[in-house]
Amino acid sequence: MEILTNFSLKEYNSFKINAIAENFVSVNSIDELVEVLKLKEYPSKYILSGGSNILITKNIKGLVIHINIKGIHEESKKNNITEIVAFAGENWHSLVQWCLKRDLGGIENLSLIPGSVGAAPIQNIGAYGTELKDVIISCDAINRETGKIKTFNNKDCQFEYRTSIFKKNANYIVISIKLKLTNKKHNLNLSYKGIQDKLDESNIKIPTIQDISSAVIKIRNEKLPDPDKIGNSGSFFKNPIVSIDKIEELKANFNNVPFYSFHKNKYKIPAAWLIEKAGFKGKTFGDYGVHKDQALVLVNYKSAKGSDILNLSISIQKAVKLIFDIELEAEVSII
Ligand SMILES: Cc1cc2nc3c(=O)[nH]c(=O)nc-3n(C[C@H](O)[C@H](O)[C@H](O)COP(=O)(O)OP(=O)(O)OC[C@H]3O[C@@H](n4cnc5c(N)ncnc54)[C@H](O)[C@@H]3O)c2cc1C
Known part of the structure; x- marks a missing residue:
């Protein structure tokens, strides 16, 4: 784990603002995160993940902590429900693809949302009729002050439209989330008319979760500017x-x-x-x-x-x- 100084954040925010972090560190494990949180020489610490929901208006003093803690695994499988755990540094869309490959349903409407797994609960990401709150069981988060891990169940997270307890109070850093997904009979969410239109265009009569994901990806690519270009x-x-x-x-x-x-x-x-x-x-x-x-x-x-x-x-x-x-x-x- 190396602490870098005067580090450009241009490639770490989707607005591509060339701001400078006075100090920058990427943490690859929970132990590393706990260790940097203890560093007294940096009283001000900022948590950065994919940088796709921030606007940096000035150089950042103190220490920018980039969360890069990886891992996804199946926790349990019972009847029609599979529970999975994903760590904060995983890319959100890679998690969606991981689930689609295993035919796990529930987050297909959230395909192609940029950013990380750990930031997903912060603003209760949502798109095309689905929100994270519909599938999340709990998340584990570290208290910045004490370094202790606390489990927040769905209710504790106080999810609302584009907000949660974590957005209102930045004292906790999300390290992992647990999701409840369907593994056989999927509850497809076709409430957004654009998805049905895309399925009709491809003449898909009995859609799968993979078809829904493809439809969402097509809509997003048509509608939204790609941050890698603009x-x-x-x-x-x-x-x-x-x-x-x-x-x-x-x-x-x-x-x-x-x-x-x-x-x-x-x-x-x-x-x-x-x-x-x-x-x-x-x-x-x-x-x-x-x-x-x-x-x-x-x-x-x-x-x-x-x-x-x-x-x-x-x-x-x-x-x-x-x-x-x-x-x-x-x-x-x-x-
Ligand atoms: C083209 C485009 C399309 C988008 N479409 C959607 C959409 O359809 N729906 C939607 O909801 N959002 C959308 N977003 C916004 C963005 O993708 C999400 O908010 C995403 O969850 C941000 O993830 P991130 O890793 O980039 O977070 P960052 O931008 O790095 O961080 C966002 C905030 O969360 C905090 N944070 C980050 N990680 C953690 C952590 N582990 N613990 C505690 N705090 C943390 C940061 O300090 C910051 O305040 C879109 C963004 C872009 C660029």
């Missing part, structure tokens, strides 16, 4: 949740307001629609801007600074607040 962190903002009164107010002032039911008289409005209506879709400002097809995705075309993108996000928030009286909340973590 720096981005996926959806920059969360979709705001509003009351029915707010929906009625918007309908009275704007045509074709898109919204969908969320939970108990609450509705989600696509943030992309608000950003487009505020005139930001496709706008570029030199090296950075808002993607031309996905208004929710802010992009670094070449060598923008994190602070440029942060300022753009603040301008968008102000415009949306002024026009719609709605607060847009960032989904990415801003450092």
